[in-house]
Every structure is written in C-alpha cells, then in structure tokens.
Amino acid sequence: MSRTTLATVTRAEFAKFRTARSYVIGLIVLVVLFIGMGILISGLQNVRVSDHHGGFTASEFDSTAFALIGYFFAQFAGGVIGALFVTSEFATGSIRTTLAAVPRRGLFVLAKAIVVTVVVGLASEIAAFVAFFAGTAIQPRSAFGATLPIASLSGHGVLRAVLMSGLYVTLLTLLGVGLGLIVRHTAGTISIFVGLIFIVPLISLALPTGWQQGLDKVLPSNLGQSMIAISQPANSFSAGPAALLLGAYAVGFLLVGYLLTNRRDV
Amino acid sequence: MIEISHLTKKFGDVAAVHDLTFSVQPGEVTGFLGPNGSGKTTTMRMILGLNRPTSGSATVNGKNYRELAAPLTEVGALLDAKALHPGRTARHHLRALALSNGISTSRVDEVLNIVGLSSVADKRAGDFSLGMSQRLGIAAAILGDPGILMFDEPVNGLDPEGIRWVREFFRFLASEGRTVLVSSHLMSEMQLTADRFIIIGRGRLITQGTQDELSVHVKSTVRVVTGDNNSLASLMTQRGWAIEHEGDGLHVTGGSARDIGALAFDHQIAVYELSPLNASLEEAFMELTAGEAQYTGKVQEA
Numbered sequence: 258m259s260r261t262t263l264a265t266v267t268r269a270e271f272a273k274f275r276t277a278r279s280y281v282i283g284l285i286v287l288v289v290l291f292i293g294m295g296i297l298i299s300g301l302q303n304v305r306v307s308d309h310h311g312g313f314t315a316s317e318f319d320s321t322a323f324a325l326i327g328y329f330f331a332q333f334a335g336g337v338i339g340a341l342f343v344t345s346e347f348a349t350g351s352i353r354t355t356l357a358a359v360p361r362r363g364l365f366v367l368a369k370a371i372v373v374t375v376v377v378g379l380a381s382e383i384a385a386f387v388a389f390f391a392g393t394a395i396q397p398r399s400a401f402g403a404t405l406p407i408a409s410l411s412g413h414g415v416l417r418a419v420l421m422s423g424l425y426v427t428l429l430t431l432l433g434v435g436l437g438l439i440v441r442h443t444a445g446t447i448s449i450f451v452g453l454i455f456i457v458p459l460i461s462l463a464l465p466t467g468w469q470q471g472l473d474k475v476l477p478s479n480l481g482q483s484m485i486a487i488s489q490p491a492n493s494f495s496a497g498p499a500a501l502l503l504g505a506y507a508v509g510f511l512l513v514g515y516l517l518t519n520r521r522d523v
Numbered sequence: 524m525i526e527i528s529h530l531t532k533k534f535g536d537v538a539a540v541h542d543l544t545f546s547v548q549p550g551e552v553t554g555f556l557g558p559n560g561s562g563k564t565t566t567m568r569m570i571l572g573l574n575r576p577t578s579g580s581a582t583v584n585g586k587n588y589r590e591l592a593a594p595l596t597e598v599g600a601l602l603d604a605k606a607l608h609p610g611r612t613a614r615h616h617l618r619a620l621a622l623s624n625g626i627s628t629s630r631v632d633e634v635l636n637i638v639g640l641s642s643v644a645d646k647r648a649g650d651f652s653l654g655m656s657q658r659l660g661i662a663a664a665i666l667g668d669p670g671i672l673m674f675d676e677p678v679n680g681l682d683p684e685g686i687r688w689v690r691e692f693f694r695f696l697a698s699e700g701r702t703v704l705v706s707s708h709l710m711s712e713m714q715l716t717a718d719r720f721i722i723i724g725r726g727r728l729i730t731q732g733t734q735d736e737l738s739v740h741v742k743s744t745v746r747v748v749t750g751d752n753n754s755l756a757s758l759m760t761q762r763g764w765a766i767e768h769e770g771d772g773l774h775v776t777g778g779s780a781r782d783i784g785a786l787a788f789d790h791q792i793a794v795y796e797l798s799p800l801n802a803s804l805e806e807a808f809m810e811l812t813a814g815e816a817q818y819t820g821k822v823q824e825a
Binding site for chain 1: 619623624626667
C-alpha cells in the first residue's frame with residue numbers, strides 16, 4: 258500500500274533537484290566560487306608581499322580567512338539555488354502538480370529543506386576543505402624576511418572555521434528556500450536575499466551608534482564573519498552562538514513560508 | 524465519488540464559485556460544462572485542496588483532499604498540461620511524482636506506453652507540443668491507478684486522432700467503474716463522451732442531468748418550403764407552432780416534419796422542401812448559458 262511520507266516526498270524532491278539543469282549548474286557555480294575565490298585571493302598574497310610599498314606585518318596575515326574567502330561569494334549561489342528550488346515551481350505552475358501529489362504542505366516544505374541541506378551542505382563542506390588546502394598551499398611563506406603564519410587544520414579554531422564556512426553557506430541557502438516560499442517570485446526573492454546581505458548593513462550606517470551596534474551584531478553577513486573568525490572580532494558573537502542565531506533565522510523563514518503556503522491558494 | 528456541497532469561492536468581492544452543490548458518481552463520464560471564466564477550474568482546484576473554499580466543502584471518497592494518505596492513488600487530475608518544469612524529461616517528471624506517493628517507478632513506463640509517449644520519454648517536456656503535454660498530463664493522472672479522475676479541458680491542442688483516443692479512453696475508464704469528471708466549454712465535444720452533465724455559468728449551477736434529461740431544452744426546428752407559405756403559416760400559427768420566415772421558406776418550432784407534411788397535404792399545399800434542422804444539445808447549452816458568459820465578442824456586420 259503506497260503512502261505519502263516524509264521519506265517518499267524527500268526522495269521525490271531529491272529526484273527533482275537532480276533532474277533539472279538549473280540546480281545542478283547552481284551547485285557547480287557554488288563550488289567553483291568557493292574554491293576559486295580562495296585560490297585567487299590566496300595566490301594574490303604572493304603579489305602583495307612582493308610589493309614593497311604595500312608591505313604588511315605577519316600579524317595582519319590571516320591565512321584561514323584568505324583561503325576561505327570564497328564562502329562570501331558562494332552564499333549568493335546558495336541563495337539562488339534555495340530560492341529557485343521553490344520559486345521555479347511557482348513560475349512554471351508545477352507547484353499545483355506538486356501540491357496535488359503532496360497536499361500536506363508541511364511535508365512539502367520539510368522535504369525541500371532536507372534536500373537543500375544535504376546537497377548544498379555536502380557540496381559546501383567539501384568545497385570549504387578543498388579551498389582551505391588549496392589556498393594555504395599557494396599562500397606566500399614569508400614577507401620582508403619574516404615567516405608568515407600559514408594555517409593548518411590542527412591550529413586553534415581552524416577546523417571550526419572551515420566547517421562553519423560550509424555551514425554558513427548551507428544556512429543561507431535554507432534562508433533562500435524560506436524566502437522563496439514567502440515571496441514566490443524568483444526575481445523578488447533574489448533581490449530581497451541580496452538586499453539582506455548588502456543593503457541592510459548600509460542602512461545600519463545611518464542609525465544611531467547604539468542601534469547600529471545592536472543591528473550589526475545580528476546581521477547575517479556579520480554572523481558569518483563571527484562563525485568563521487579565528488579570533489572573535491569586536492562587537493560580535495562567538496562562533497557557536499552566531500551559528501545558532503543564523504540557524505534560527507533559517508528556521509524562522511521556513512516556518513513563516515510554511516504557514517503562508519498552508520493558508521494561501523496556489 | 525466527488526461531493527461538492529454549497530461550495531463558494533470569492534476572490535475579493537467577486538464570487539468565482541457561488542453556492543455550488545453536486546456530486547459526481549462512479550461508472551460514468553460526467554461532463555462539467557460552462558463558458559470560459561464560469562468557475563470550472565476554480566472548482567477543480569478546490570477539490571484538489573489547491574484553493575481554499577470561502578465556504579462550503581468539497582470531498583473525495585468522503586474525505587478532504589488534504590487527508591488522503593496517498594492522493595495520487597485515489598485522485599488523478601490533469602489541470603494545466605503546461606504546468607511542469609520545462610527542463611525535466613517526461614520520464615523524470617513522472618518518476619518524481621511516483622516517488623512522492625510511494626508508487627512503484629515501474630508504473631512510469633506503463634503509463635507512458637498507455638498514452639503513447641514511450642518514444643519521447645527522455646525528451647524535455649518543455650519542448651512538447653500542447654497535444655503531447657496533454658498526453659503527459661493524462662499519464663500523470665493515471666499514474667497511481669486512481670478511482671477518481673479529473674480532466675480540465677483535456678482536448679485542447681489534441682489532433683483529431685488524439686481527440687478520438689481521449690474520448691474512448693475516458694469511456695473505458697468509466698466502464699471500469701471509475702469516477703470521471705471532464706470539464707469543457709464545448710458541448711459538442713462532451714456530447715460524444717459524457718453520460719451526465721453539470722452545467723455552470725458565473726459560478727452557479729444552471730442545470731444538471733443526463734443527455735436525455737437535458738434534451739428537453741432542445742428545440743427541434745423544421746424548415747419547410749411550399750407553394751403557399753402564407754396560408755400554411757397561418758394554419759400552423761393556429762396550432763400554436765412558432766413560425767419564422769427564412770428566405771423562401773419557414774422555420775417551424777413545435778410541430779414535427781410529419782405533422783407539417785400532413786397539414787400541408789390536408790390543405791392541398793404543394794411541399795417543395797421539408798427538412799428537420801439539426802437541433803443539438805450544443806444549441807440548448809448555448810441558450811442555457813446565454814447571458815452567463817463572462818466574455819463575449821461581437822461580429823461586426825459589414
């Protein structure tokens with residue numbers, strides 16, 4: 258006797274992810290940006306240390322941050338994948354076929370979230386490790402006679418930073434899924450997503466200092482910096498609480514998305 | 524069985540469906556008829572739980588659609604043939620649907636074969652013609668071997684061979700004891716397929732019944748041309764038949780060709796032409812829904 262369960266719906270959503278070119282391309286872009294930008298920025302350090310005018314001290318050289326810089330670019334690919342995975346259903350009208358087959362909206366939302374978490378999560382973590390090893394391998398070893406501190410996984414907080422960079426991209430992708438469920442239109446969803454990362458921090462600049470510090474602390478992009486930092490920046494959470502708060506954002510958006518999907522017509 | 528009870532759906536102030544009550548029985552093809560914009564699609568969407576009724580209820584097999592354990596095994600529906608991801612192949616589209624309801628994926632090739640799409644199973648569904656998309660939609664509807672089937676304007680885009688196939692297929696599904704609801708805005712199309720009709724206009728039920736029950740609305744007209752139209756016309760008017768002068772003849776409603784022929788013979792009027800005009804259920808439908816059509820065009824006379 259066939260039944261619609263979380264397992265069957267998740268398998269179906271996974272099959273849908275695999276068989277549409279846009280998501281697979283998105284995933285490739287995510288991995289290429291994550292690894293490629295890490296290699297580019299790490300490689301450019303060699304030019305930087307050979308330039309006498311732009312010299313820097315060893316304490317300014319953040320080996321981990323240079324290697325993992327790609328996370329910042331990969332988050333946009335993640336957001337687009339998450340958004341598209343939902344909004345393309347609305348754009349093509351296939352949402353009606355989907356919800357006629359799976360009328361329980363909770364199963365539908367949960368299955369989408371699980372597929373994105375597993376697929377983007379795996380890809381981001383793998384990309385993070387590759388970026389870290391490749392980036393640190395090509396970073397300059399010394400500058401102006403001083404030895405530069407090249408990070409290794411055994412170093413304090415380094416493994417955590419690598420894992421957290423992949424987690425950040427995954428959580429932002431989930432946020433994209435939630436946003437997509439709320440907005441339903443691809444362009445609108447992606448605009449709001451980008452705004453959340455780039456525009457809100459600019460608005461924060463116009464606020465009184467007290468508010469600004471409060472808002473800055475909880476902005477997704479700053480939570481990302483806290484998650485990946487080896488030493489905690491000023492006015493920020495430490496990595497663990499930052500990850501939890503960002504996770505809460507993702508879950509919050511998904512929950513609102515679910516409640517709206519449950520109520521609205523399609 | 525599908526049961527609709529006092530179903531109402533308002534979009535803002537506009538009632539797309541208003542206090543609609545009917546049931547669709549197993550073992551026959553039920554035609555769901557109405558002009559464009561009369562609320563057929565909205566009604567079907569409410570049956571599938573896609574749109575929330577403002578009031579009233581729609582149930583399938585006595586349950587709300589959202590309560591079904593494996594919906595595709597109880598209700599199969601084709602609403603919009605083009606409503607699928609264009610980049611996915613026909614096979615992958617059906618496979619995902621089968622997986623979602625725990626239906627064996629071996630069923631995918633079976634239904635592709637039934638609708639005649641086996642040869643294009645691995646082509647992108649976005650490149651399909653409307654007719655091929657309709658076939659794919661029908662394949663999706665029968666995927667779970669459901670006892671209830673709904674098709675919204677399934678004939679659109681099909682070639683004559685496809686139309687004949689669909690007709691016979693719906694009849695076959697009903698003969699197996701399934702409940703089959705087919706919407707259309709063309710009575711002439713449904714006349715050949717459906718056993719029973721539900722006719723709506725502007726979201727309200729106009730009438731329902733079998734073909735025989737509806738045929739009381741059909742006026743049969745006879746064209747007659749005689750040597751003395753005027754005398755015959757006055758004789759027929761005395762009998763209460765309605766007369767219209769059309770060209771060189773008369774169009775008579777109320778009397779049969781036999782009655783008219785006998786009357787003319789009794790009064791020694793030469794009859795040159797006597798022919799029953801093909802009155803159809805289509806015309807009855809047009810008359811019933813006249814004034815109910817939301818969008819009407821006018822032909823400009825030269």
